[in-house]
Amino acid sequence: MTTPTSVDQQAVCALLRDWINPFLNDKARNWVDEKGQAIKNGSEEWVFFTSFSAVPRYTGKAELNLDARALEAADALRPGWKAGHWSVDQAARAMMALSVPSGDEAAYFATMTKVFNAADIGESVALYQCLPLFPHPEGFIERAQEGLRSNLTSVFQAVAQRNPFPMEYFGENAFNQMVLKSCFVNSSLHDIMGLDQRTNATLAHMLVDYAHERWAASRVVTPELWRPVGPFLGGDYMDDIERVLNDQDPAHQEAAALALSMSSHTEAVKLLNTRQDLKEKIDNNLLTWA
Amino acid sequence: MDIFIDPHIHAVSRTTDDYEAMRAAGVVAIIEPAFWLGQPRTNVSSFQDYFSMLVGWERFRAAQFGIRHYCCIGLNSKEANQERLADEVMELIPLYACKEGVVAIGEIGYDDMSDLEDRYFRKQLDMAREWDMLVMIHTPHRNKKQGTSQSMDRCIEHGLEPSRVIVDHNNEETVKEVLDRGFWAAFTLYPGTKMGNERMVELVKEYGPERIIVDSAADWGKSDPLAVPKTARLMAERGIPKETIRKVCYDNALEAYSQSGQMKEADWLTPNPVDQRELFYGNSVLRGGQVPTVDDLAKEKESLIIK
Numbered sequence: 001m002t003t004p005t006s007v008d009q010q011a012v013c014a015l016l017r018d019w020i021n022p023f024l025n026d027k028a029r030n031w032v033d034e035k036g037q038a039i040k041n042g043s044e045e046w047v048f049f050t051s052f053s054a055v056p057r058y059t060g061k062a063e064l065n066l067d068a069r070a071l072e073a074a075d076a077l078r079p080g081w082k083a084g085h086w087s088v089d090q091a092a093r094a095m096m097a098l099s100v101p102s103g104d105e106a107a108y109f110a111t112m113t114k115v116f117n118a119a120d121i122g123e124s125v126a127l128y129q130c131l132p133l134f135p136h137p138e139g140f141i142e143r144a145q146e147g148l149r150s151n152l153t154s155v156f157q158a159v160a161q162r163n164p165f166p167m168e169y170f171g172e173n174a175f176n177q178m179v180l181k182s183c184f185v186n187s188s189l190h191d192i193m194g195l196d197q198r199t200n201a202t203l204a205h206m207l208v209d210y211a212h213e214r215w216a217a218s219r220v221v222t223p224e225l226w227r228p229v230g231p232f233l234g235g236d237y238m239d240d241i242e243r244v245l246n247d248q249d250p251a252h253q254e255a256a257a258l259a260l261s262m263s264s265h266t267e268a269v270k271l272l273n274t275r276q277d278l279k280e281k282i283d284n285n286l287l288t289w290a
Numbered sequence: 291m292d293i294f295i296d297p298h299i300h301a302v303s304r305t306t307d308d309y310e311a312m313r314a315a316g317v318v319a320i321i322e323p324a325f326w327l328g329q330p331r332t333n334v335s336s337f338q339d340y341f342s343m344l345v346g347w348e349r350f351r352a353a354q355f356g357i358r359h360y361c362c363i364g365l366n367s368k369e370a371n372q373e374r375l376a377d378e379v380m381e382l383i384p385l386y387a388c389k390e391g392v393v394a395i396g397e398i399g400y401d402d403m404s405d406l407e408d409r410y411f412r413k414q415l416d417m418a419r420e421w422d423m424l425v426m427i428h429t430p431h432r433n434k435k436q437g438t439s440q441s442m443d444r445c446i447e448h449g450l451e452p453s454r455v456i457v458d459h460n461n462e463e464t465v466k467e468v469l470d471r472g473f474w475a476a477f478t479l480y481p482g483t484k485m486g487n488e489r490m491v492e493l494v495k496e497y498g499p500e501r502i503i504v505d506s507a508a509d510w511g512k513s514d515p516l517a518v519p520k521t522a523r524l525m526a527e528r529g530i531p532k533e534t535i536r537k538v539c540y541d542n543a544l545e546a547y548s549q550s551g552q553m554k555e556a557d558w559l560t561p562n563p564v565d566q567r568e569l570f571y572g573n574s575v576l577r578g579g580q581v582p583t584v585d586d587l588a589k590e591k592e593s594l595i596i597k
Contacts, residue, residue: 046384053388057551061564087564118338118385120345121568152350154568 007078009098012133013075016091016098019064022277023088028058032092039099045111052096052115052123056089063087080164080193081132093126094133104134109139116143121152128158131165148178157187167194176203179228183210189224190289194260199228208237223255227289230258234265242271254278259274292536296414297321297396297543298426298458298478298505298519301359302340302348308508308515309355313517321547322348323362323397323426328510335379337365341386349391353569359557360547361397362426363387370410371402374407380413387421393550394418396426397458400437403430408444415448424550425450426456429464431483437466442471456503456546459484465493469501474546478507479517487521491528501535503546516537 021029035051042231064076064086072172074081083091097115102108105185112134116127132141147159159166160178165272170178175198182189189195207229211221226244233241245256257278260268272279293316299311301322312320322344331337344361345354345419352359367377371511381388387395395418418425430437438457445455452472460468460475461484468475477493484507493500506517514520522539526532527588547553 015362049385050388053385053390055388061562063563088562114385118340118342120388120389120391121350122564124346125568152346152568 005153007135009102009133009135011077013098015077016095017068019066019083020059020091020095023062023064024059031058032095032143034096036095036099039096040101040142045114048096048100048111048172049115052093053120055092055096055197056122059088059092061087061089064091071158078132079170081194082162084130085162088127090126090129093123094130097127097130098133100185105136105139109222116146116157119286121154124152124155125158126151129163131159132168137165137169140165141174142170145174148174148181149217152284153185153187156181156185157191160187161191162193164193166192167198167270172198172200172202176200176206179203180206180210183207183222183225186222189222189227195228196224199231201232204229204232204237208240211240221252223249226255226259226260230260230262233260233263234268238267240270245271245275257282258287258289291316292519292522292539293318294507294518294522294539295319295321295543296508296515297456297503297547298323298476298507299515300325300507301352302343303327304508304515306320306351306355307591309357310353311358312515313355315516317357317519318390319358319360319478319508319544319553320352321360321362321393321426321430321553323394324336324364325366325428325509326398330372331369331375334375334382337375338382339377341382345386345389345391345401350569356432360391360393362394362399363389363392364395365410365415365425365591367399367401367407367411367428367430370407371404373406376406376410378409383414383417387417387423392423393547393552394424394426394456396456397428398425398582399428399441400430401428403437405432411441411444412448414445415450417578419449419451424547425455427455429457429459431459434459434461435463438504438546439467442468442473453544453550458505459507461485462489462493465502469497474501474503474542476503476505478505480507480511480513481523482512487524488515491525491530494525494530494534494538499534501542502538503542505543553560 005255034173035047039048039051066084071084073081100108100111119127128144131144134140147155150156160182166175166178179189179192179195182192207225211225214221226241229237241256241259244252247253257272257275260272261282278287296317299322300321301320324341324344342362349359363383365376370376384390395414395559398411398414400411415425427441429441445452456474456476457468458476459478465475469568477490479487479490490504504518504521506513506515508515508517518539522535525535
């Protein structure tokens with residue numbers, strides 16, 4: 001686990017405000033500012049709940065489509081914060097949620113628990129996307145894992161994808177379950193942050209077991225599954241990876257070769273050497289997991 | 291294919307087979323008003339989880355079948371008779387009423403026409419006025435005519451415009467007054483207890499299509515989630531003009547409930563990419579608003595093989 005830096009919520013709110021302003025008319029802009037200020041000043045909980053719900057009625061739901069400069073500004077404020085896929089209503093909801101006073105930790109979590117427990121799909125996505133931005137992040141670890149139990153794919157992905165919170169705060173078991181469930185619900189592993197750093201022998205074992213189950217049921221195994229397995233190839237799993245390397249689908253062959261290239265074990269090196277065509281592409285950076 | 295809206299159905303009680311059949315029959319959008327579950331609730335958490343389900347899981351589940359799901363939030367009349375519980379539910383309503391896709395406060399009104407029912411009905415009418423929301427009225431099964439009149443009286447007393455109130459479960463005895471007073475008149479095609487669709491055909495012949503809405507109110511009882519498309523077919527067979535059928539089985543519901551700002555035709559005809567991401571993400575078959583064809587569904591159903 002890496003140690004995240006603390007986040008300046010006020011600076012984040014100011015940046016969010018810059019992003020959404022071009023999308024808002026005067027009425028919406030005033031409404032967002034007024035409600036954000038009221039929440040910040042410790043208004044009654046209902047103001048936060050009803051404003052948070054009503055956001056799309058004022059802001060619409062356009063995609064922000066942030067440019068490279070905006071994304072850099074986000075990363076500078078909170079390393080690892082990815083907002084490239086955020087929409088206007090999500091940003092405005094983030095502003096409201098980040099305005100909730102957090103000085104009294106117990107009162108803060110009482111309010112946040114209520115808003116999470118009553119959240120609809122769109123609200124849940126907005127809240128889980130904010131995980132790396134909230135104050136008292138350790139207090140959100142259980143909540144983040146609850147989000148991963150959702151069968152609403154978009155809610156699951158708000159935690160699992162383009163979000164640095166799991167790599168920074170999850171223990172090994174929670175992180176492993178997130179990766180395994182991603183495979184199970186057809187959610188790409190590509191957008192899981194810190195996958196290569198956080199992979200471990202237990203995860204590799206779980207994923208290979210899962211691949212065996214899928215094969216037994218004549219179902220396709222996502223080629224991405226082999227990425228976190230890669231560093232543990234050699235001795236273990238060599239028959240499996242050989243099977244993938246000989247798959248009819250070139251995407252599966254490529255995944256097997258990439259996984260093999262992540263291991264320095266002699267057996268892995270030897271097997272990869274049987275496919276010089278793929279090895280050369282990998283050596284020249286023409287074939288990557290991206 | 292003709293498309294339909296079923297503006298009153300309790301989808302949480304229906305199976306995936308029902309969703310498939312509804313979609314295959316042309317139902318593109320549904321409204322699920324909050325109601326009781328047959329088994330009375332005994333604590334407020336049951337209400338909270340139910341409201342969360344209406345704005346969460348059920349919406350997602352419907353979307354997987356290409357059906358856009360909206361809901362109404364409210365305390366039903368039957369359960370308004372437990373005072374302590376009812377008070378707690380009143381505190382929950384502001385947490386849900388302003389959420390996206392909540393088109394009205396409902397279904398609210400009378401069951402036994404008790405004093406407690408009246409009290410919580412009035413409280414919720416005040417909430418609707420305060421938040422500028424529409425109201426869906428459940429008229430009582432017993433004492434219907436008087437209950438319907440009194441429901442409309444209350445709406446007026448509490449400052450609601452008739453054009454923003456949908457009065458449901460009408461019959462031959464109530465429809466005239468509802469229409470004369472400027473409210474929307476919805477009819478529930480529910481076998482045995484409410485309307486039958488042959489009677490519905492006659493009513494449309496008599497009153498025409500203005501402000502008349504057809505729904506199924508299909509729930510956990512013996513009911514029919516295809517009531518709207520079936521009634522449309524029967525109307526066509528019995529010579530009712532196409533435009534009239536479209537009005538009572540689609541346009542009127544859209545016009546009434548789109549006043550909420552939470553429901554528009556584009557939601558299912560040209561869905562917003564953000565909505566698509568939230569509702570369809572990860573489902574390659576349905577992504578981009580594509581829905582399985584009627585043939586696909588039929589073939590899957592007939593097949594002995596489960597993959």
